[in-house]
Amino acid sequence: MLWHAIAPVRRYTKASHDVVRHPRLCSDAKILLLYVQGLPDGQTRVALSEHGRKLGIKGRAFQRAKEQLVVNGFVHERRVSGERGLWVTHQLFSNVPLSDADALVVWREAGVGAEASPSVQFPTVGEPGPRTVGHQLPADEELGENSSRPPTEAPSEVEGEGEDGVPAVEPSPQEVEAERVLLSLRNSDRQLRLGVREARELVGLAVEWLRRGVSAGELRRVLSSGLPSNGVRSAVGFLRHRLEMKMPEAPVSEQRAPGRETVEEVQEAVEEAALPAAPPPPPYVPPLVTCQGPGNEHVFRAYSEETECPDCQQAAAYARWAERRAADLGIDLAEDAAKAVEAGRDPDGWRSRLAAAAAAAGGGSRQ
Template identity: 55%
Template sequence: MLWHVIAPSRRYTKASHDVVRHPRLDSDAKVLLLYVQGLPEGQAGKALSEHAKKLRITGRAYQRAKRQLIAGGYVHEWKRQGEYGFWVTDQLFANVPLTDEEAGVLRESWVGVVVDDRPGAQDPAVGEPRGRVVGGCEPVDEELGENYSHPPTEEPEASAEPEASTEGEASGAPGAPGAPGACGEPEPVEVGEGQRVLLSLRHANPQLHLGVREARGLADVAAEWIRRGVSAADLRRVLTSGLPKDGVRSAVGFVRHRLVEKLPAPVAAPPPSVAPSPVREFVVCEGAGEEHVFRPVADEARCGPCAREENRAYWAARRIEAENEPDPLPWRERIAAINEGERRRERGAEAGPAGVLVAVSARGSARDAGKGS
């Protein structure tokens, strides 16, 4: 690597080697740190995010760089409730790592805010605290993103009110306590995910715009796809690809047809696990030595060590027998013995048993015949 460096004489920012070579700061965090360090005093009142936008460090990159600067002690933040109940965020930037205590002392001396975490130390917010009264249930009669004007309905008579409520519960109308998706009743995870996929089709293609009620009516079929191993991205791809050239006339009918006709086969059940073989009882080993027991694998009567010792003794005896056997006759003597046997048969004499016994009995004569030849 060639190295050519010229020290600037003006318009430069001094950077510590601890910052440039910091192992836990990425390039965005280091650039943002050096950029803010070299700002003039007139721009010190801006937030750190505004300076990051000028460097085109936004989104997740900015959040990651900010977390690294906070973890390294270069940036400190405090949230306090200011005048009229509005919340204010104070940011402290430093080109050297500072602890929380050191940063608190600097904040108190510069901003004039006393850091006190005790409850009730500052002015309370406007109004009295109260619990959460909304949220936790999706709208039933209203489609997300659109508003419809509903004309006022005629108020039923007092005697007809109980019957109307009973009919609504029995019919399972949306919004009834027993209807799917009602507040307080748990919904399967697959159904909720399928409904979200159906509602997101409008972003992939405006022709597949579904309302909340329409998506809820098809959520059970979409949930069956997810139960059969299809991911949400694959389901969205199947429903939005290969649309008709003349356009989709009915989004509900088109989506329902694809969900039903292209439903994949159910996932095959895993093969049943093979039950392990039953554990055998202990038996007494028939081998030599002190009496002991073992657990057999099949029908063996000796344990492993005793069986190996018996095999070792058996083959040792066979090796000794093989070493004590007489040497086999040379081929000349065997041929001479065979010829001698043939001559005896021709003379009408009793012939001995063929094979090795004849050869052994005639060994001496054949050896003499060989010497004579």
Template identity: 65%
Template sequence: MLWHAIAPSRRYTKASHDVVRHPRLDSDAKVLILYVQGLPDGCTHMALSEHARKLGIKGRAFQRAKEQLVMCGFVHERRVAGERGRWATQQLFANVPLAEAEVLGLWCDAGVGIASSPGARSPAVGQPGARTVGHQLPVDEEREKNSSHPPTEALGAEADLEPLSPEGVEAERVLLSLRHASRELRLGVLQARSLVAQAVEWMRRGVSGGELRRVLSSNLPQDGVRSAVGFLRHRLELMMPEAVVPAGGVEQEQEQEQEQEQDPSPSPSDPLPPPVVPRYVAPLVTCAGPGAEHVFRAMTGETECPDCRQAAAWARWAEHRIAELGGDADDWQAQEQLGGWRGRLAAATAAAAARQAEGPKREADMPVPGGEQVAAGHG
């Protein structure tokens, strides 16, 4: 990498290496620090978002940069009561990280949050004028007691909701829990109630609550979800699973529906539903394999657990491999290495490699017939 730099003589801002090389600040946050640090005194009344908009930092990029600056101590905010009881947000920007104790002293020095004296303000009204006529109600209409509390009809909106069935309660719980998967899928109670019927139909068709949550919260649009209730209603209608058809077929189901419509009341001669057969759970069996005593569930009458059967299979394979390599090694060599069939296999492999290395050497050391006579004649 080539490096070339010329120090500016005017219109520059000094930046600390701690800011430029900060590991928790991205490029937008660092540019904001340098930009605000070089502002003139007349532009400090603007909010940080206004300066970021001039730099082209908008939307989620600005929110991410602001969160990093607040977390690292470069930006501090405080809500104070302004004129006429209106709340305002005061921002403190620094080019070095500041603790809360240091920021509190700066707030006090600047007078932020300190209410002024009532006598120091100018009157809120102008010159006295003529009395306005026609804004006062008749005496008959003021008999009721006035109250500053809001009407209570809206407070019982959720209390008027009808109770749900167990399936409806489960479906509502799944819909309200979607906000944990994505903040864009946050629903209110009334919005969730409008989708409960479709969610219950999913569960009646064999979909569990966890699978329903996964289907509704996965593969969200890249540009975001504008309306959570509209998006979920569309997905529930579009991805509705197939209805479960009984074993007797569609014709038998239609006949049963027609009989129920003709005579909806059940008769004593109707057959009882088949009893629910509990799921088979295999018994616990003590493993006959080596090692410490342990148990497992035998599905088809096994006497050893899967791990022991796999270890035995590896041992049988090792015996065949040792036989192919030309026999076993000495017991002390097997014990010196890994032990067990692994040690015996390693020793047999080493012995076979040694035999292969000695073969070419023996062939090179064997005398050539007639070699001595040839050498003598030449001499």
């Protein structure tokens, strides 16, 4: 293969070999990654699907490329509540893989998803409008529940106190990540829509999955795939059952709590580590046995209680067959072999061998 390349001096994008030679990214995903990396700042606010449409990557091809970028940590998505209660999806695109915790730090530093205070918005309070006639509900009729946005947190929890007046504990990064995965399941299927309180009931089980080495993307896939054909009646009950029944096995190093080992167990572990590994046992070799068959004395390896080697057993069986065959046809094997020798034919042919075997079998039976 001939290779010819001229390094560009302008209008080029630096690409890492880890991206170009990534084994789990298809060509569409790599092209999309390099294309977005080289965009000017004014075009970075466009959705990723728009860039894919410009490159001719549409439909299933775009979904496959985007899924590979999300799974491998190049693309992160986050749904937040924007102005007037509308949901907005923010996308984070990186030329290096980022974990969910790293992406959360980037979003916090950029101030993405932070709601503006009421005094910043204009106007702060809307002007009074005219009264609508004929649209007032009766006194005994209640308004329906508005499920367009998730329930907000209680004021006491926002201010740093729990429901019982106890100061709230700051959640760990794993708890934040687990809650985000549980709340994002509504994007995969509407049947898995959870409220904030429902998600926090399942955070403990989800954190245990993350502690046992399961990534956030894999946890989301396990919880949202293979839903029942007759639908999900209760999202929180279904997810609790799946989290408990499909819990992966804990690593060997974590199956026992640290600090519970006794002094004898520690010393025994140190001694076992210092000793060389025992060699594997040698393979079984059957003993040599002297063959009881005719001919010169020879030995063979007997795997059970055989007294003759396989060659002698085969020769004896062939001789018995030849004797029965000759008796059925009325042929004298010894006379046929003598005629063959007188006629000058090969005495070692199949006829002579058959006659010799028949003679040997006859002599053995007479003895």
